[in-house]
Amino acid sequence: MFRSKRKNPMIEKIKRMLGAFQKSSKYEAGERHCPLCDKSSKTFSEYGVVPRKDARCPHCGSLERHRLVWLYLSRKSKLLTKPPRRALHIAPEGILERKFRPLIGKGYITADLLVSNVDVKMDITDIQYPDESFGFIYCSHVLEHVPDDRKAMREFHRVLTRHGIAILLVPITAKETVEDPSVEDPKERLRLFGQEDHVRRYGPDYLSRLEEEGFVVKKIKRNDFLTPREIGEMGITAAAGELYICKKGPKS
Template sequence: MKTARAYVLRGDGYYCPVCNRHFRRFLSGGTERRPHVRCPNCDSLERHRLLWLALQPMIVKSRSLNHKLLHVAPEPCIASALKQQYDYLSVDMDPAKAMQQMDICQIPFPDATFDAIVCNHVLEHIPTDMKALQELYRVLKSSGWASIQVPMVGEHTQEDLSITDPQLRTKLYGQPDHVRQYGRDFQQRLESTGFQVTIIAKSELTAPKTLHTLSLDCESEVWLCRK
């Protein structure tokens, strides 16, 4: 299905850096339907394409070094690409969705095991998010990098763990399985764990004339962490 879809939509209007293919358009998507959201070949979304641009310097540097990468709740579109570059392990609470079942609040690996970690749109589901951050920091090697992305709205994180009603959670936090809505003060949580945070604007990653072809209108920046 994907192969046929990608073939039909091949063209020059849009480009997906994750699967390195060109299309005359991307597929629409999102809760509030937006045009040109999803790559018809690898299913990458805007945030995946922007992240992939930001990761390229680290990936190129690691390509010949057999670096270890931990991918939490793996997004299939970037998982297949990362497997080609790293000694790769994917984990999830649901064993059907990854190579190994794991609770990232109790990671069963020694300190400084991984050279890189990708953990995107996960922490908003975890009540004890600070414990998860501490564990991710612990198993990351010194000078290693981590992509720890969360959905953010506004400046301040909204959180009340006593709220369990799915409808109220959806209203307050965007989804029934979210336990908080992060704000930009998420940076303080990362830094309190020990991470050094770099915020990269999309204008730093590609030329302005290229932004349209990548379809990144709803994304503005990428946060990367270092140990």
């Protein structure tokens, strides 16, 4: 019997629909839940210079450290119930800015030295605000780019209010902090510090550096306030790092 080689339009349509479903099903509700956008997905996507699995929320773009800090702030701080009058957010991440700005209002200030879509252009080693201006400071994965990080720490300490908190996060990727200001070649920085625009690798002694500039520091780990199930469900992998909650010392 002769059979037509013409494709059945209905079957082809079903195949296309099935293919689209299979592609989209990767991010359908299931195994992961993002606390920032409150949406679920089967998995989080890869992200990073060296790609990390299960890192980035496909809905809002949050990374491991963003989810960790938001969970801490919403559960273990008064930020959501009693927000500060003024807050400083350095190199603002879009997903956190969308949370902080309506919460804090006019007192919320974003700042960056290089990009233009912020409230203020700012060098964090020379902050243009008077002493004790901000009740909350958030600076994540910036200090490893700053040649004089200690001066930046002193400036954060200066503009932080007496009872305020500063969350100053860096990637901890070495046993001890390694830096060499004479290294300017991007390829050599990549080799030594892990990224072309990094000027150092921090080790656990980062906490001591903060303390030496006047802060009282509390280091928070993910399992200090999250259950194993929450850690898995919200993708708070080891790449989230640790939180450094900084306050002014009693005699500062």
